[in-house]
Amino acid sequence: MIETQAISKTFHDPKRGEIHAVRPVSIDIGQGEIFGLLGPNGAGKTTLLRMLATVLTPTSGSATINGFNLLGDPEAIKKSIGFLSGNTRLYNRLTPREILSYFGALHEMPPDQIRTRSDGIFQMLEMTEFADRRIEKLSTGQTQKTSIARTILHDPPVYILDEPTLGLDILTSRTIIRFIRESAQSGKTILFSTHYMEEAEMLCDRIGLLHEGQILDADTIENLRLKKNRTHLADVFMAYIEEAA
Numbered sequence: 001m002i003e004t005q006a007i008s009k010t011f012h013d014p015k016r017g018e019i020h021a022v023r024p025v026s027i028d029i030g031q032g033e034i035f036g037l038l039g040p041n042g043a044g045k046t047t048l049l050r051m052l053a054t055v056l057t058p059t060s061g062s063a064t065i066n067g068f069n070l071l072g073d074p075e076a077i078k079k080s081i082g083f084l085s086g087n088t089r090l091y092n093r094l095t096p097r098e099i100l101s102y103f104g105a106l107h108e109m110p111p112d113q114i115r116t117r118s119d120g121i122f123q124m125l126e127m128t129e130f131a132d133r134r135i136e137k138l139s140t141g142q143t144q145k146t147s148i149a150r151t152i153l154h155d156p157p158v159y160i161l162d163e164p165t166l167g168l169d170i171l172t173s174r175t176i177i178r179f180i181r182e183s184a185q186s187g188k189t190i191l192f193s194t195h196y197m198e199e200a201e202m203l204c205d206r207i208g209l210l211h212e213g214q215i216l217d218a219d220t221i222e223n224l225r226l227k228k229n230r231t232h233l234a235d236v237f238m239a240y241i242e243e244a245a
């Protein structure tokens, strides 16, 4: 469902010089799979996801999502994915329901379809209680749920979520984790990034360990543990980093 072909990104920074944010990455993610990109700050998670979401142009390589080529058919890619980024902005004066109506119209969804889909999302994300309250009155967690709702409103087959639980309380994180799991069970393909080890452990079918722009390995948690003969994912990650150094 998502296949990257040696996709890479180099930034040219006036002060820092060349930054290899993402070195050639080739991964293959199947339909219904939850793939977690695990890596510390600066590893290249956001850059990789932004390229797949057509926000950034790769320096080299490409990708195929839902059968469409990233470079050849960016419009089809945009329709195929829901992309949650750290700087998804919402309108403070609107309510979650109004925001979904607005974006639904942008996606050219008929009003009754927007309503049905919104209600379904509000239930899944436990938003019903505040669906008609203005964004300016919502908590961080409630706002993040609204951003996720907005991202997936058009019912795309692929969800790309950049650190969806960053900075959230446990209850909100749990709801989002359950939502991701249920979405995968209903056939969605999910690529998300996190730097929380436990979250990756709890949720992912496979984990890609990202370090300094490089995928050190991508496999199931059991296999990663077996390969490095360690129990804790943090120790496994360290073993990979030491080996790469």
Ligand SMILES: Nc1ncnc2c1ncn2[C@@H]1O[C@H](COP(=O)(O)OP(=O)(O)O)[C@@H](O)[C@H]1O
Residues within 6 Å of the ligand: 011, 012, 013, 019, 020, 021, 039, 040, 041, 042, 043, 044, 045, 046, 047, 048
């Ligand atoms: N627009 C940019 N210009 C220059 N450097 C960038 C830009 N975006 C990201 N970087 C650099 O690329 C590297 C990877 O960043 P990022 O993809 O944001 O990592 P992560 O999301 O894993 O924290 C970092 O060194 C970051 O400073």
Ligand SMILES: [Mg+2]
Residues within 6 Å of the ligand: 045, 046, 047, 162
């Ligand atoms: Mg990031």
